Structure formats: structure tokens, C-alpha cells
Amino acid sequence: MAPIPTPPTEPQDSPDRYIGLEAGQAERLARERGWSTVRSLPPGTIITMEYRVGRMNFEVKDGRVSRAWKG
Structure with missing residues (x-):
């Protein structure tokens, strides 16, 4: 019998911590x-x-993150 694959993991990180950040800064921080x-x-x-x-989404308004969510 074939082994059960291990699902991929994502960072233990809250999308809320990106709200209000400048878009470029938020993108760099998320990658880090x-x-x-x-x-x-x-x-x-x-x-x-x-x-x-493993995907973080940002909605950017006026150069700042106004909404963030995983997936």
C-alpha cells in the first residue's frame, strides 16, 4: 500500500498583522x-x-494593505 502523503504546511502567521502596512513592506515581510x-x-x-x-493575499488601497487573507 502506498504511503499517505503529508499535506503541505504554511507559516504560523496571522493575516491581521499586515493590515495598515505599506504594500511593499507587507510583501517583503510575508516572504520573510x-x-x-x-x-x-x-x-x-x-x-x-x-x-x-502557502499563499498570502493582500487587498491594497492607497498603497496600504486594507485586507489580508490566507489562501
Whole structure:
């Protein structure tokens, strides 16, 4: 029987800590904390909502993170 694969892990990090940060600073910090993918989006951007382990999403308004979420 084949072994059960180990699911990938993501950093133990709260999206709330990025809110209010300048977008570039938030992106650098997220990568330093181990997020493999960081994406910054303007408010109202239409995106797919599939959950991707290791991805941090930022909604950026006026150069600052106004919302952040995993996946």
C-alpha cells in the first residue's frame, strides 16, 4: 500500500498583522515569514477563490494593505 502523503504546511502567521502596512513592506515581510506566494490586489479585483496553501493575499488601497487573507 502506498504511503499517505503529508499535506503541505504554511507559516504560523496571522493575516491581521499586515493590515495598515505599506504594500511593499507587507510583501517583503510575508516572504520573510515563509509565504511562498504573496499577491497584492486592488479593491474589487475579480479573482478565483481556490485555497492555495502557502499563499498570502493582500487587498491594497492607497498603497496600504486594507485586507489580508490566507489562501
